[in-house]
Amino acid sequence: MPRRRNSYFSYLDQESLSRISGEPLLSKFSMEGSVSGHHRSPHKGASVEFSEYREYTPGEDPKRMDWKVFGRSDRYYLKEFEAETNLRCHLAIDCSASMSFGEPVNKLEYAKKLTATLAYIYLGQGDAVGLHTIQNKNQKVIPTKRNPAQVQEILEVLGPLKAKGKTNLIQSLHEIAESSKMRGLIVVISDFFEEMDPIKHAITHLRDRKHDVVLFQLLDKQEIEFSFERPTRFIDLEGEGSIITEPTLIRDEYLKRMEEHSMAINEHCLECEASFNRVSTVQSISETLNSFSSHRREITS
Amino acid sequence: MSFLQPIALWGLLLALTPLIIHLLNLLRHRSQPWAATRFLLQARKSSSRISKIKRWLTLLMRMIALACLCFVIARPMIGGNSFFSLSSNSPEMLVLILDRSASMDTGANSNLKSKRERALEIFEQFVEPWPESKIALIESVYEEPFFLSEIQALTDSNFEDFTGQTDTSSSLARTLLKTLEWMKKTQVGPAEILLASDMQRSNWGGNKSSNQFSRIDKILEQKKDLWTLKIIPLTSKSSYNISLRVNKIARTKESIKPSLTLKQSKPTNPLNSVDIQKSLNGESENLNLKISSDYTKWHTTFNLKKQPEEGWGSIKLNSSFNKSDDHYYFTYRKNSIPQVGVLSLDPVIENVLRSAAQNSDGEIAEPLILENLDNQNTTLRRMVIQQGAIAKAVSESLDKFVKQGGTLVLFPPENKNLNNYPFLSWQDLEERNEDQAFTIQSWSKEDGVLKNFADGASIGLDYLSVLKRMVPNQGEALAYYGDGKAFLSKFTHGNGLVYAFSTLPLDSWSTLKDGYILVPSIQRIMLESSSVMDSSNDLICGSEETKNIFEYSCIDLPEQKKPTLHAGVYKINGKLTAINRPLEELDKEIFTLSDLNSKLPNSPTLEELNESKRSTFKRSEIWTSFLYLCLAFLLGESLLGIPRQSNRKQMKNV
Numbered sequence: 001m002p003r004r005r006n007s008y009f010s011y012l013d014q015e016s017l018s019r020i021s022g023e024p025l026l027s028k029f030s031m032e033g034s035v036s037g038h039h040r041s042p043h044k045g046a047s048v049e050f051s052e053y054r055e056y057t058p059g060e061d062p063k064r065m066d067w068k069v070f071g072r073s074d075r076y077y078l079k080e081f082e083a084e085t086n087l088r089c090h091l092a093i094d095c096s097a098s099m100s101f102g103e104p105v106n107k108l109e110y111a112k113k114l115t116a117t118l119a120y121i122y123l124g125q126g127d128a129v130g131l132h133t134i135q136n137k138n139q140k141v142i143p144t145k146r147n148p149a150q151v152q153e154i155l156e157v158l159g160p161l162k163a164k165g166k167t168n169l170i171q172s173l174h175e176i177a178e179s180s181k182m183r184g185l186i187v188v189i190s191d192f193f194e195e196m197d198p199i200k201h202a203i204t205h206l207r208d209r210k211h212d213v214v215l216f217q218l219l220d221k222q223e224i225e226f227s228f229e230r231p232t233r234f235i236d237l238e239g240e241g242s243i244i245t246e247p248t249l250i251r252d253e254y255l256k257r258m259e260e261h262s263m264a265i266n267e268h269c270l271e272c273e274a275s276f277n278r279v280s281t282v283q284s285i286s287e288t289l290n291s292f293s294s295h296r297r298e299i300t301s
Numbered sequence: 302m303s304f305l306q307p308i309a310l311w312g313l314l315l316a317l318t319p320l321i322i323h324l325l326n327l328l329r330h331r332s333q334p335w336a337a338t339r340f341l342l343q344a345r346k347s348s349s350r351i352s353k354i355k356r357w358l359t360l361l362m363r364m365i366a367l368a369c370l371c372f373v374i375a376r377p378m379i380g381g382n383s384f385f386s387l388s389s390n391s392p393e394m395l396v397l398i399l400d401r402s403a404s405m406d407t408g409a410n411s412n413l414k415s416k417r418e419r420a421l422e423i424f425e426q427f428v429e430p431w432p433e434s435k436i437a438l439i440e441s442v443y444e445e446p447f448f449l450s451e452i453q454a455l456t457d458s459n460f461e462d463f464t465g466q467t468d469t470s471s472s473l474a475r476t477l478l479k480t481l482e483w484m485k486k487t488q489v490g491p492a493e494i495l496l497a498s499d500m501q502r503s504n505w506g507g508n509k510s511s512n513q514f515s516r517i518d519k520i521l522e523q524k525k526d527l528w529t530l531k532i533i534p535l536t537s538k539s540s541y542n543i544s545l546r547v548n549k550i551a552r553t554k555e556s557i558k559p560s561l562t563l564k565q566s567k568p569t570n571p572l573n574s575v576d577i578q579k580s581l582n583g584e585s586e587n588l589n590l591k592i593s594s595d596y597t598k599w600h601t602t603f604n605l606k607k608q609p610e611e612g613w614g615s616i617k618l619n620s621s622f623n624k625s626d627d628h629y630y631f632t633y634r635k636n637s638i639p640q641v642g643v644l645s646l647d648p649v650i651e652n653v654l655r656s657a658a659q660n661s662d663g664e665i666a667e668p669l670i671l672e673n674l675d676n677q678n679t680t681l682r683r684m685v686i687q688q689g690a691i692a693k694a695v696s697e698s699l700d701k702f703v704k705q706g707g708t709l710v711l712f713p714p715e716n717k718n719l720n721n722y723p724f725l726s727w728q729d730l731e732e733r734n735e736d737q738a739f740t741i742q743s744w745s746k747e748d749g750v751l752k753n754f755a756d757g758a759s760i761g762l763d764y765l766s767v768l769k770r771m772v773p774n775q776g777e778a779l780a781y782y783g784d785g786k787a788f789l790s791k792f793t794h795g796n797g798l799v800y801a802f803s804t805l806p807l808d809s810w811s812t813l814k815d816g817y818i819l820v821p822s823i824q825r826i827m828l829e830s831s832s833v834m835d836s837s838n839d840l841i842c843g844s845e846e847t848k849n850i851f852e853y854s855c856i857d858l859p860e861q862k863k864p865t866l867h868a869g870v871y872k873i874n875g876k877l878t879a880i881n882r883p884l885e886e887l888d889k890e891i892f893t894l895s896d897l898n899s900k901l902p903n904s905p906t907l908e909e910l911n912e913s914k915r916s917t918f919k920r921s922e923i924w925t926s927f928l929y930l931c932l933a934f935l936l937g938e939s940l941l942g943i944p945r946q947s948n949r950k951q952m953k954n955v
Binding site (some may be wrong): 076097098099101107151191193220223228230231232233234235236237238240241242243244245246250252256257258272285 | 337341
C-alpha cells in the first residue's frame with residue numbers, strides 16, 4: 001500500500017506547485033465559505049478590507065458604530081468591512097473512454113495530474129476541495145473538505161481510475177449543479193466531445209447556481225492536427241462504430257468542425273462569465289496551470 | 302481509327318493502375334482508435350459529396366491521362382485531313398529508290414543529262430514542298446538506306462559513291478523489298494516512295510523474283526493507306542547511243558583475238574565510222590572503224606609478242622553517249638594446255654580416261670578430288686571429264702564451272718537417273734549383241750574434234766563397235782549411229798562447252814577403250830579449250846564477289862575506281878582481274894508499269910509520278926492531339942489537388 005500511495009503522488013506536478021503555490025488562485029465571484037479565507041464573501045464581517053459606511057439603524061449592535069465619524073458629524077454611522085472566506089472547489093474529471101486517447105500521455109492521465117495538482121494548490125490556500133469522477137457507472141464523489149489529508153484521499157480515488165464506457169458528462173454536470181447548495185468553484189476537465197446544446201445548458205445551469213465555472217478541454221496533438229495520410233479505419237473509443245475514410249479528403253472539414261466546436265464552447269463561456277481553457281496534452285501541466293493562474297489574476301485584479 | 306503500333310494498346314490496361322492503387326490503399330487501411338469520431342462523421346457527411354466527386358474526378362483524369370499516353374505511343378491514324386491531326390499533312394518520310402545500273406546513264410532526253418541525273422533532279426523538285434519530311438535514299442548497289450540531312454547532298458560530289466554513275470546491274474525487286482521491309486521494321490508513318498528506274502526488264506529478275514514480288518505485294522497492301530509508291534518516268538524516247546559487246550575472245554599462244562559487236566540505237570542519223578581505242582598493258586592504239594547503221598561485227602587482234610606473260614587489255618569506243626557500255630576489259634596469263642580432272646567411280650574407266658587426257662609433257666590427267674571442287678584450284682582446271690553417278694552438290698559445282706568457261710566431257714552413267722545435270726539428260730540404255738552392234742555411220746570429217754588427221758586419214762569411227770549405248774538428249778550431234786542417234790554431242794552452256802559421249806570405254810560397252818578414237822578426240826577437245834580465253838579471274842561489276850573486295854588497286858586508270866562500282870582492271874590479292882559491266886545491261890526490253898502492276902495484284906495500282914497531282918494521304922496521324930489531351934488531363938488533375946483558399950486559411954488558423 002505505501003508504495004502504491006507513493007506512486008500516486010507522482011500525479012502532483014512539482015514544477016507547477018513550485019511556480020504557483022506562492023500566490024493564491026482566486027475566484028472572480030464572491031464565495032460562500034465556512035471559514036475565513038482569501039476569497040470574497042457576500043457577507044460583511046471583520047476584516048482589514050474596508051467596504052462602506054452605512055447609517056445606523058436602531059437595534060443594530062452599537063459596537064460596530066464609528067465614533068470618530070459621530071464626533072465629526074454628530075451622526076451615527078456604521079463602518080463595514082469585506083468578509084473573506086474560503087471556497088468550495090469541486091473538481092469534476094471526465095473518465096469516459098474517449099479520454100483514453102492520446103500519446104505519449106493519454107488525456108485521462110493528463111487530467112489526473114491536472115486534478116491532483118489543482119487539489120493540492122486549493123487545499124494549500126485553505127480552500128475546501130472535493131472530487132467528482134464522471135463515469136457511466138460507479139461515479140465517485142468526494143465531498144469538499146479543507147483538511148490537507150484530502151489530497152491523499154483524492155489521489156487514492158484518482159490513481160486507479162480508468163477511462164471506459166460512454167460519457168455521462170452532461171448529466172453529471174447537472175447533478176453537480178443541483179447537489180452543490182453553496183456557491184463554489186466547479187472545475188470540469190474533459191474533452192467535451194458532446195453535442196453543443198447540452199453542454200451550453202449544463203454550463204448555464206452551473207452558472208445559475210452562482211458557481212464559478214472553469215472548463216479545461218483536453219485535446220491530443222493528433223486530434224488537433226489530424227495529420228493522417230493513408231486511408232484509415234477510425235474506431236470510436238466509446239463504441240459508436242468505425243469509419244473508413246481517406247483523412248486527406250476530410251481533413252479540412254474535420255479541423256473546421258473541431259475548431260467550431262471549441263469556439264462555440266468558448267463563446268458561451270464568455271457570455272455566461274465562465275472560464276474556458278483549451279489544452280493540448282503536449283503542453284506541460286505547469287504551462288497549463290501557469291496560463292490558468294495568470295488568467296485568474298487578470299480577471300480578479 | 303487505326304494504329305501504327307497497335308501493340309502499345311495493351312498499355313491501356315495501365316490506365317486502370319490509379320484505380321487499382323486506390324482500391325488497394327482502401328484495402329490496406331490501418332486501424333486507429335479515435336475519440337473525436339463525432340467530428341469525423343460530421344466532416345465526412347458535409348464534405349463527402351464534393352470530396353467524392355473530386356476524388357473520382359482525380360482518378361478519372363489520371364486514368365484518361367494514362368490512356369492518352371498509350372494512344373500517343375500507339376500512333377493512331379484517322380482518315381483524311383482531319384481537324385484532330387493538328388499538323389500539316391506532310392509525309393513523315395520521302396524515300397528515293399535509285400536504280401544505278403549502267404543503263405541509267407544512257408541519255409534520257411535531248412539534253413546530255415543521263416536518266417540517273419534526271420531522276421535526282423526530279424526528286425529534288427519533288428521534296429521541295431515538304432521541308433519537314435525526312436529524306437531517305439536507297440540505291441541499287443549497296444541497298445542500304447541512309448538519311449539525307451538536306452536534299453542538296455544528292456548532287457554533292459562527296460556523295461558520288463551513292464548517287465554517281467556505275468557499271469553495275471541492279472535487282473530492283475530485291476532493292477524495293479529491302480526498302481519496304483526496312484520501312485516496316487522502323488515503323489515509318491505516312492511516306493512517299495519514288496522509284497527512279499529505266500525499268501529495264503533484266504533488272505526486275507523475271508520469274509526468279511516472284512517470291513520477292515509477293516512479299517512486296519503483301520507489304521504494299523498492308524500499308525496502302527500510309528505509303529504511296531510511284532515511278533519516276535525515265536523510259537521516254539531514248540537518244541542516240543552506240544554500244545560495244547564482246548562475243549568471244551580466242552586465245553592463241555601469241556595473240557588474243559576478240560570478236561565484238563557494235564550496235565547503234567535510234568539510227569535515224571547513223572554514224573558511218575567510230576573511233577576505237579585499243580590498249581594492251583597500257584599502250585594505246587587508236588583506230589577508226591567503219592560501221593553499218595545497225596549491228597557491226599568486228600574482229601581484232603592483240604599481238605602478245607614482246608609482251609609480258611601476264612597482262613591486261615581494253616577496248617574503248619571514243620563516244621560520249623554512255624560511258625557505261627562503250628568499253629571492255631580483259632586480262633591474260635601464260636597460255637598452256639589446261640589441267641584436266643577426271644572423275645569416275647569406276648577405276649578402269651578412270652584409268653583409261655586419265656591416260657587419254659595426258660598433256661604434251663606426257664603427264665596423265667589427275668583424278669578429280671571431290672572435296673576440292675569448290676576451291677580456287679579447281680576453278681583453274683579448264684577441263685573436267687566425268688562419268689558415272691554424281692551427287693547433286695557436285696553437279697551444281699560442275700554446272701558453275703562450265704558456266705564460267707570450263708569444258709566438261711561427259712560419259713554416260715550406268716543408269717540414266719544416276720546423274721542429273723540441270724543442262725543434260727540421257728535416254729534409256731540400249732543393248733545389242735556383238736552381231737548386231739551399233740556402228741557409226743556419219744560424222745564431220747572436215748572440222749571439229751572428229752575431223753580427219755592432217756595426212757587425210759580418217760579417225761576410224763567406222764571401225765567402232767558399240768554394244769551398249771545411252772544417248773544424250775541435248776546438243777548438236779558431231780557423229781551419228783546408223784539409226785540417226787548421236788554418238789557424240791556438243792553444246793555450249795554459259796561461257797563453257799559440254800561434250801557428251803554415248804558409250805563407255807569398257808569392253809562390255811564398246812571398243813572405245815582401244816584408244817584410236819578416244820585419245821585424238823580428247824586431245825582435240827583439250828586443244829580447243831586451251832584456245833578459249835581464261836577468264837576465271839574476271840568478275841562482273843557490282844556482283845557479290847566485288848562487294849567483298851576491300852584491298853585492291855586500279856591498273857587501267859590513274860584515278861581510283863572501285864571494283865564494286867566501276868569496270869576496269871584491278872590488282873586484287875596480287876592477281877590482275879578484269880571487271881566488266883553485266884552484259885544484260887545492254888538489253889532494251891522494258892518492264893512496263895502494267896507488267897509491274899500485274900506482279901502486284903493486291904497493291905494499289907502503281908502510277909507514274911505526276912507533278913501536278915501530289916499525294917493526299919488517306920489517313921493522317923493524330924498522336925499530337927492525344928499528347929495535348931494527356932497534358933490537359935494532367936493539368937486538371939493537378940488543379941483538383943490544390944486546396945481551396947478558405948481551407949488553407951483555416952489550416953493556418955489552426
